[in-house]
Amino acid sequence: MSKVNKLLGDIELTKDLALLLIIGGLYSLSIALSNTFVNIYLWKQSGELADLAMYNLSIVVAQPLTFILAGRWAKKVDRVIVLRIGVIFLALFYVTVLFVGTKASDFLLLLGVLLGIGYGFYWLAYNVLTFEITEPETRDFFNGFLGILGSVGGMIGPVAAGFIISRLEKLTGYTVVFGLSLGLFSIAVLLSFFLKRRPANGKYWFRRIITERKNDKNWRMVTNAHFFQGLREGVFVFIVSVFVFIATDSEMALGTYGLINSGISFLAYYFVSRMLKKEYRKKAILVGGMLLFIAIFLIVFQVSYFRLLLYAALIAVAYPLLLVPYASMTYDVIGRGWKAAEMRIEYIVVRELFLNLGRIASILLFLASIHLFNEERAIPVLLVLLGSGHTLIYFFIRKIHLKAPA
Numbered sequence: 001m002s003k004v005n006k007l008l009g010d011i012e013l014t015k016d017l018a019l020l021l022i023i024g025g026l027y028s029l030s031i032a033l034s035n036t037f038v039n040i041y042l043w044k045q046s047g048e049l050a051d052l053a054m055y056n057l058s059i060v061v062a063q064p065l066t067f068i069l070a071g072r073w074a075k076k077v078d079r080v081i082v083l084r085i086g087v088i089f090l091a092l093f094y095v096t097v098l099f100v101g102t103k104a105s106d107f108l109l110l111l112g113v114l115l116g117i118g119y120g121f122y123w124l125a126y127n128v129l130t131f132e133i134t135e136p137e138t139r140d141f142f143n144g145f146l147g148i149l150g151s152v153g154g155m156i157g158p159v160a161a162g163f164i165i166s167r168l169e170k171l172t173g174y175t176v177v178f179g180l181s182l183g184l185f186s187i188a189v190l191l192s193f194f195l196k197r198r199p200a201n202g203k204y205w206f207r208r209i210i211t212e213r214k215n216d217k218n219w220r221m222v223t224n225a226h227f228f229q230g231l232r233e234g235v236f237v238f239i240v241s242v243f244v245f246i247a248t249d250s251e252m253a254l255g256t257y258g259l260i261n262s263g264i265s266f267l268a269y270y271f272v273s274r275m276l277k278k279e280y281r282k283k284a285i286l287v288g289g290m291l292l293f294i295a296i297f298l299i300v301f302q303v304s305y306f307r308l309l310l311y312a313a314l315i316a317v318a319y320p321l322l323l324v325p326y327a328s329m330t331y332d333v334i335g336r337g338w339k340a341a342e343m344r345i346e347y348i349v350v351r352e353l354f355l356n357l358g359r360i361a362s363i364l365l366f367l368a369s370i371h372l373f374n375e376e377r378a379i380p381v382l383l384v385l386l387g388s389g390h391t392l393i394y395f396f397i398r399k400i401h402l403k404a405p406a
Contacts, residue, residue: 025149030184032157039238045105057363058112064356066120071349072204084192086122094182154262162255209346218333223354225396230358232389235366247305264316272320281325288322289391296387300380
């Protein structure tokens with residue numbers, strides 16, 4: 001037992017803390033196995049970028065609506081039940097993918113809605129449970145260990161999935177990979193029954209926290225920044241994986257892309273989280289945003305596998321530089337907001353609402369562009385415009401001024 005304590009840094013690993021970590025690890029591995037390959041699976045069936053955009057649009061529309069509902073339920077019913085509903089919907093997504101098989105492209109909106117609902121319930125409940133189950137002295141350990149699990153899943157998942165898919169004929173490999181993801185989520189559902197019940201109470205002030213943007217300049221700047229963050233993420237989340245597959249015609253190559261990206265990202269997150277000082281947060285956000293914008297020009301006008309791997313490496317460094325200080329500043333603003341302790345669920349919901357509004361705008365612009373203009377000419381120009389979203393974050397964040405807590 002002493003060896004375990006030494007490994008954990010003398011942290012008391014309670015049953016609920018361990019269960020929440022295991023559930024988070026199972027989620028990370030399952031998503032890493034399948035998430036990228038779902039887009040390729042659907043694209044191989046449809047062959048239309050517009051169909052893929054509609055699938056992703058249905059996800060980002062369902063997700064914030066679910067967040068709003070899940071936030072209400074998190075204040076009215078047991079948080080563990082909300083988490084369980086999320087995992088069940090994620091499992092149901094894979095059940096549906098496996099059931100419809102080669103006709104999955106005919107059910108794009110249904111699949112997207114199922115995934116969006118699953119994401120919404122899962123992440124709202126997981127964020128709340130993290131606050132409740134962890135203590136100030138265990139929170140750093142929890143977040144750090146969860147980050148390690150996510151990074152390891154990000155390295156193992158895509159390569160394992162790419163290997164399985166490339167070794168089996170036709171779409172059989174996809175069936176195996178999606179079946180594995182279903183199995184992992186099924187285990188997560190079973191484990192959730194061992195979490196201690198956490199009944200909730202309190203009034204849901206969702207609209208009040210939206211209007212708080214008028215009273216709190218820092219909160220207004222944070223929500224504006226999240227909109228522009230979503231502006232890049234909406235399209236880039238699926239278009240780059242399609243570029244990789246078009247350039248290589250190989251799922252294994254896509255898995256290698258994911259391995260390189262996650263491996264470098266793991267190291268970058270480690271160094272940034274330990275070396276970045278508080279006074280350099282805004283500069284790090286600016287540098288990270290500029291690197292993300294520069295990276296676009298590696299792939300936007302000339303696509304090759306080598307250029308895509310360079311892109312993967314560059315964004316793997318840029319994202320930690322941007323997201324680590326950005327997330328810290330966001331939570332600092334929320335922590336100093338109106339009735340922050342009582343309203344943290346509402347703040348999380350409103351933040352996600354603005355993030356997904358940006359994603360929705362991004363995909364709608366993409367759909368309009370490929371409908372109105374030549375696809376080959378429109379996409380590069382649009383990607384440059386949307387890709388500036390992370391750079392624009394800085395121009396909102398730099399206006400945030402936090403007073404030291406009294």
